Amino acid sequence: MEAVGTLAGGVAHDFNNHLTVILSFAEFARTSLACDDPAREDLDEVILGARRSSRLVHQLLAFSRRQLVEPVDVDVNETVESVRKMLGRLIGEHIRLETRLQPQLPHAFIDPGQLEQVLMNLAVNARDAMPEGGSLTVATSLEILDDSPARSLVPPHIRVRVSDTGHGMDAETQRRAFDPFFTTKAVDRGTGLGLAILHGIVSQAGGSVSVESEVGVGTTFTLCLPLAQGEAVAACRPEPATRRARRCDERVLVVEDDGPIREVVRRALTDLGYRVQVASSPGEALLLVERAQAPFDLLLTDVVMPLLSGVELAARVVHAHPRLRVLFMTGYNDDTLAVQTLPRAGQILRKPFTPESLGRRVRAVLDQPLETTPA
Numbered sequence: 001m002e003a004v005g006t007l008a009g010g011v012a013h014d015f016n017n018h019l020t021v022i023l024s025f026a027e028f029a030r031t032s033l034a035c036d037d038p039a040r041e042d043l044d045e046v047i048l049g050a051r052r053s054s055r056l057v058h059q060l061l062a063f064s065r066r067q068l069v070e071p072v073d074v075d076v077n078e079t080v081e082s083v084r085k086m087l088g089r090l091i092g093e094h095i096r097l098e099t100r101l102q103p104q105l106p107h108a109f110i111d112p113g114q115l116e117q118v119l120m121n122l123a124v125n126a127r128d129a130m131p132e133g134g135s136l137t138v139a140t141s142l143e144i145l146d147d148s149p150a151r152s153l154v155p156p157h158i159r160v161r162v163s164d165t166g167h168g169m170d171a172e173t174q175r176r177a178f179d180p181f182f183t184t185k186a187v188d189r190g191t192g193l194g195l196a197i198l199h200g201i202v203s204q205a206g207g208s209v210s211v212e213s214e215v216g217v218g219t220t221f222t223l224c225l226p227l228a229q230g231e232a233v234a235a236c237r238p239e240p241a242t243r244r245a246r247r248c249d250e251r252v253l254v255v256e257d258d259g260p261i262r263e264v265v266r267r268a269l270t271d272l273g274y275r276v277q278v279a280s281s282p283g284e285a286l287l288l289v290e291r292a293q294a295p296f297d298l299l300l301t302d303v304v305m306p307l308l309s310g311v312e313l314a315a316r317v318v319h320a321h322p323r324l325r326v327l328f329m330t331g332y333n334d335d336t337l338a339v340q341t342l343p344r345a346g347q348i349l350r351k352p353f354t355p356e357s358l359g360r361r362v363r364a365v366l367d368q369p370l371e372t373t374p375a
């Protein structure tokens, strides 16, 4: 299993690089087409296919390290779509399954395998509550509380609501539903662990869960999941213009040893109005920093590179330029650890990314006040 894990990790890294290139060029091509160009739909299929492949990589990694909880940036809509078929089979044909997914949902931060497990536990409970049939609805949305006092207490989050039209719960059952081994089912039907496990998963991810139910009417479980790093800022200002450079002289230094990725990043950020310089190695980057006429605002660097890692590079450059912001790009899952050892912890952008998600993250990192970066 360990060998498979190591192999999967290595393959995932290269694979995520390739997928970033595919996704990005497909998106470049798509935006250059007229709205009614039929090739747009073809490109949408390319993008969908690449996203599916990226999910496959995640699943492979999850399988080989099943025991570890690895929260990552997760597109909750994609997770719902990917388990939809399985949920349908679980609940049976007498129950209608409906999904209401808010488009362009920012990513959440949770272990994707665990999120799937949460959805399955809820679906099985809903099925048991609707022996005669009914409907099960899974809805996703971005929640932003607008009145300012509440906003500081409840930051923006992803909300997932799972509702059924089953027999519901009385007040006592609702109160105890999340207790371990609490069940109202026959001995061979339930152990009372489904909701306890769900509660554990969601709390561990930094989220919360609540339930509303009425006897004879139905039940709704509401999950609140934390946003992925960097999404919090971007999510509050969704209009695409804010991905752009604020001034025409915001300078970004891109360090990446993979040629096609370097080109994708250079092009995407140049299109957004940033002044971009690229380096293919940490050594070249250090030279560029030394010779730069004006200081860079952002260092955007790969983590794993020959000779000097992105983390070491960042440590050196930040030492000389304390106002520089840092964003790491990585195709590995375990780079998180190395990045956390940096004096001023950098933020991580996971591959594969698209020009869109890259632009949002870069803007979010640049907009963050320096003082709030964890010391």
Ligand SMILES: Nc1ncnc2c1ncn2[C@@H]1O[C@H](COP(=O)(O)OP(=O)(O)OP(=O)(O)O)[C@@H](O)[C@H]1O
Pocket (backbone or CB within 6 Å): 121, 125, 126, 129, 164, 166, 167, 168, 169, 173, 177, 178, 182, 183, 184, 185, 189, 190, 191, 192, 193, 194, 195, 196, 219
């Ligand atoms: N959608 C629902 N509608 C009505 N009652 C529910 C629903 N979900 C949970 N419950 C109630 O909460 C109890 C606890 O649920 P939980 O999933 O923790 O355990 P279980 O389903 O009984 O057993 P297990 O999940 O371990 O197989 C259930 O026995 C049931 O009474």
Ligand SMILES: [Mg+2]
Pocket (backbone or CB within 6 Å): 121, 124, 125, 190, 193, 194, 195
């Ligand atoms: Mg259950």
